[in-house]
Amino acid sequence: xxxxxxxxxxxxxxxxxxxxxxxxxxxxxxxxxxxxxxxxxxxxxxxxxxxxxxxxxxxxxxxxxxxxxxxxxxxxxxxxxxxxxxxxxxxxxxxxxxxxxxxxxxxxxxxxxxxxxxxxxxxxxxxxxxxxxxxxxxxxxxxxxxxxxxxxxxxxxxxxxxxxxxxxxxxxxxxxxxxxxxxxxxxxxxxxxxxxxxxxxxxxxxxxxxxxxxxxxxxxxxxxxxxxxxxxxxxxxxxxxxxxxxxxxxxxxxxxxxxxxxxxxxxxxxxxxxxxxxxxxxxxxxxxxxxxxxxxxxxxxxxxxxxxxxxxxxxxxxxxxxxxxxxxxxxxxxxxxxxxxxxxxxxxxxxxxxxxxxxxxxxxxxxxxxxx
Amino acid sequence: xxxxxxxxxxxxxxxxxxxxxxxxxxxxxxxxxxxxxxxxxxxxxxxxxxxxxxxxxxxxxxxxxxxxxxxxxxxxxxxxxxxxxxxxxxxxxxxxxxxxxxxxxxxxxxxxxxxxxxxxxxxxxxxxxxxxxxxxxxxxxxxxxxxxxxxxxxxxxxxxxxxxxxxxxxxxxxxxxxxxxxxxxxxxxxxxxxxxxxxxxxxxxxxxxxxxxxxxxxxxxxxxxxxxxxxxxxxxxxxxxxxxxxxxxxxxxxxxxxxxxxxxxxxxxxxxxxxxxxxxxxxxxxxxxxxxxxxxxxxxxxxxxxxxxxxxxxxxxxxxxxxxxxxxxxxxxxxxxxxxxxxxxxxxxxxxxxxxxxxxxxxxxxxxxxxx
Numbered sequence: 046x047x048x049x050x051x052x053x054x055x056x057x058x059x060x061x062x063x064x065x066x067x068x069x070x071x072x073x074x075x076x077x078x079x080x081x082x083x084x085x086x087x088x089x090x091x092x093x094x095x096x097x098x099x100x101x102x103x104x105x106x107x108x109x110x111x112x113x114x115x116x117x118x119x120x121x122x123x124x125x126x127x128x129x130x131x132x133x134x135x136x137x138x139x140x141x142x143x144x145x146x147x148x149x150x151x152x153x154x155x156x157x158x159x160x161x162x163x164x165x166x167x168x169x170x171x172x173x174x175x176x177x178x179x180x181x182x183x184x185x186x187x188x189x190x191x192x193x194x195x196x197x198x199x200x201x202x203x204x205x206x207x208x209x210x211x212x213x214x215x216x217x218x219x220x221x222x223x224x225x226x227x228x229x230x231x232x233x234x235x236x237x238x239x240x241x242x243x244x245x246x247x248x249x250x251x252x253x254x255x256x257x258x259x260x261x262x263x264x265x266x267x268x269x270x271x272x273x274x275x276x277x278x279x280x281x282x283x284x285x286x287x288x289x290x291x292x293x294x295x296x297x298x299x300x301x302x303x304x305x306x307x308x309x310x311x312x313x314x315x316x317x318x319x320x321x322x323x324x325x326x327x328x329x330x331x332x333x334x335x336x337x338x339x340x341x342x343x344x345x346x347x348x349x350x351x352x353x354x355x356x357x358x359x360x361x362x363x364x365x366x367x368x369x370x371x372x373x374x375x376x377x378x379x380x381x382x383x384x385x386x387x388x389x390x391x392x393x394x395x396x397x398x399x400x401x402x403x404x405x406x407x408x409x410x411x412x413x414x415x416x417x
Numbered sequence: 418x419x420x421x422x423x424x425x426x427x428x429x430x431x432x433x434x435x436x437x438x439x440x441x442x443x444x445x446x447x448x449x450x451x452x453x454x455x456x457x458x459x460x461x462x463x464x465x466x467x468x469x470x471x472x473x474x475x476x477x478x479x480x481x482x483x484x485x486x487x488x489x490x491x492x493x494x495x496x497x498x499x500x501x502x503x504x505x506x507x508x509x510x511x512x513x514x515x516x517x518x519x520x521x522x523x524x525x526x527x528x529x530x531x532x533x534x535x536x537x538x539x540x541x542x543x544x545x546x547x548x549x550x551x552x553x554x555x556x557x558x559x560x561x562x563x564x565x566x567x568x569x570x571x572x573x574x575x576x577x578x579x580x581x582x583x584x585x586x587x588x589x590x591x592x593x594x595x596x597x598x599x600x601x602x603x604x605x606x607x608x609x610x611x612x613x614x615x616x617x618x619x620x621x622x623x624x625x626x627x628x629x630x631x632x633x634x635x636x637x638x639x640x641x642x643x644x645x646x647x648x649x650x651x652x653x654x655x656x657x658x659x660x661x662x663x664x665x666x667x668x669x670x671x672x673x674x675x676x677x678x679x680x681x682x683x684x685x686x687x688x689x690x691x692x693x694x695x696x697x698x699x700x701x702x703x704x705x706x707x708x709x710x711x712x713x714x715x716x717x718x719x720x721x722x723x724x725x726x727x728x729x730x731x732x733x734x735x736x737x738x739x740x741x742x743x744x745x746x747x748x749x750x751x752x753x754x755x756x757x758x759x760x761x762x763x764x765x766x767x768x769x770x771x772x773x774x775x776x777x778x779x780x781x782x783x784x785x786x787x788x789x
Contacts, residue, residue, distance in 0.1 A: 075449070153530055154447070154528045156529070158547055175530055225604070233601060237638055258479050264614070266608045266609055
């Protein structure tokens with residue numbers, strides 16, 4: 046049984062337990078869902094229909110790509126259903142002979158108007174669309190990486206570390222002058238090392254722009270690693286799985302306020318890392334970082350971290366909201382990324398990827414504050 | 418009155434006509450909506466609330482960015498509402514004093530589970546979530562570009578043409594060897610020419626991969642413009658507006674089947690272009706291309722074109738589906754992109770951007786089949 050079939054088998058067990066006859070997953074422009082890739086190997090733009098009887102039917106936008114990459118029971122050309130998800134779902138559900146009144150669970154991100162059309166087209170069935178159903182179960186499954194996934198992320202992290210070291214050298218010898226230089230260096234090096242590409246758009250913000258949480262535009266022809274604080278946030282994608290790191294370049298003489306900002310970020314990083322261990326609520330680490338920043342009369346405008354994998358942001362959430370009920374578990378791969386931003390002195394963020402182990406954690410990447 | 422206020426004024430007129438007290442627009446990870454930028458100037462990650470009394474309230478994720486880029490009546494920190502859209506909408510609607518039973522229209526891509534929570538939080542109001550409401554009106558507004566938008570897209574197209582010419586020269590003198598070379602050249606040249614960046618991920622597919630409609634991964638370290646058919650699909654973004662072109666490089670001796678494929682694509686392109694004129698249904702051009710391909714015993718696996726602007730794909734749709742009721746109108750800027758794909762001989766797509774004028778059309782870009 047291949048990896049995809051094994052993952053589907055786990056989901057079929059959940060479907061049997063919850064009497065869910067059919068699960069519909071869709072990956073489409075505007076509503077990306079990497080669960081399609083997770084369960085089928087097909088990288089994008091497809092409808093995946095899973096049945097309680099253990100069948101996986103894929104309707105891909107690009108059949109040629111599916112023939113090469115998908116591992117499912119049946120591939121049905123999407124054109125057979127006019128490339129419309131509702132036509133495809135009702136057609137396939139009918140063809141399979143799913144008994145009336147069965148539960149058919151559609152994606153939890155189905156827009157309300159589309160939901161109404163699903164209900165109309167599947168009148169004989171019990172159409173479910175909910176966050177606490179299959180979406181929750183898949184998020185839970187995906188938050189705990191299997192051995193193959195861990196090995197893949199580790200590969201992405203090794204390439205990432207090589208690029209960080211190269212960037213440090215090139216910053217120190219003056220080869221990197223602009224945000225564009227560093228962003229394109231990453232694109233090239235990632236692919237040269239065998240990566241699929243970058244995992245998300247690289248954010249490179251020189252001293253005049255680093256105060257933005259996510260600089261806009263992500264990178265420009267403007268200067269990088271010139272005196273002051275520069276931020277570089279990037280990820281390397283291997284077989285769909287991305288790393289996610291942020292380093293800060295602190296160049297030239299820093300002001301006391303800048304030095305204090307760096308020290309606060311490093312202190313929050315160390316204190317929070319100690320709480321990245323199995324059984325501990327992820328909220329605790331977030332509250333710890335908040336407390337350190339509060340004592341320094343500062344505050345962080347974003348979450349402390351998140352899971353990574355087929356998405357740059359996935360479960361678990363690592364934030365201070367009261368409704369955050371995630372706990373660290375062995376096999377989770379998450380970021381730790383405290384940051385502080387100030388229009389007068391610039392920003393600083395330090396982000397690494399961390400595997401939760403049986404006994405604590407293992408830091409997989411080596412992003413740092415670089416002082417050229 | 419600035420551009421954004423003028424656009425909002427048009428929407429307020431629609432709101433008055435349809436008795437819609439409040440319109441909620443959201444741009445967030447996973448549910449991007451450039452209408453926020455269209456009506457406010459704020460580039461991303463925000464909630465925009467528009468009221469029938471003519472007020473625009475922005476809840477941005479990044480306040481610093483909003484202070485620089487947004488043109489609205491009020492900026493309210495999103496943190497005031499725990500960065501939750503429902504808390505923000507119900508808080509602001511309450512603060513403004515919107516009368517009970519008023520119509521509050523939320524985004525048409527609101528997932529069904531979130532829709533239920535909106536309804537619960539706004540029990541006193543008539544919550545609307547529909548495709549034929551404000552979303553349709555905004556799509557219609559955005560499909561007809563104003564003078565400022567046309568000038569912006571024209572700038573993007575001029576930069577695009579310069580890059581196409583440079584690529585042709587570098588392909589001919591052998592400087593471009595890989596997909597990576599050509600993709601990074603575009604990233605660099607676009608920014609050097611003052612663009613915000615590329616409008617979407619560049620697709621560069623050498624002869625072994627060009628049979629994919631959208632090659633996966635989008636570009637690799639593999640060869641480009643080596644003998645056979647290579648496809649390059651890219652866009653240049655200026656102030657949020659993207660161009661979208663595809664050129665095909667036909668290198669070396671081609672087989673009769675490859676030559677026939679190129680000729681069919683060019684024939685479909687010319688015939689369809691003649692139908693890109695005001696008053697003509699966009700479906701007609703699509704059916705015309707289909708007919709030419711059918712006579713050549715081939716078929717195209719994607720739509721013939723689409724509008725471009727703040728999104729790489731926006732209204733009007735240009736496809737053969739019976740439910741496509743769009744007509745060309747002066748001010749629309751659209752693509753024309755016939756393509757054929759075959760795993761044995763590779764793919765060919767030719768795509769340019771076209772402004773619909775009062776009397777016909779004007780082709781804004783100069784993508785072509787390049788024979789080195």
